[in-house]
Amino acid sequence: MPLRIDENTEKVIDEFVSKGNLTTGALVDFTDLSRPTVTKRLDRLHAAEFIEYVHEPTALWQLIEDPRSD
Template sequence: MKKGRATKGALVDWTGFSRNSVYNRLDVLEAGEHIKCVHEGTRLFEFVSDPREGGDDVED
């Protein structure tokens, strides 16, 4: 799985999806513990595991 960090706003810009769509999906991924918020002020998220790969942890 790819490592990575991104803010909600950056994901909206990069994907072209609506803000609501991105925010809703991030909420689902965060609830499933596939991503975690590493900086609350900017809502910077980081991958923890990829739900498409059976939940494998991100390797260092």
């Protein structure tokens, strides 16, 4: 199933592109989205292999590839 990129996913991806590696908490702060919304978007991006954990205990994420560039 292809990744659905909605407005909230766009906000999360934009933060990765502009700031680099980010924690879940930082994404919540920078996007003004709720933690469950950010977590859901991260789970989808991770399942589609566009992001990966850099450090799982702190939930530090890294964008591997921008899914919008396809």
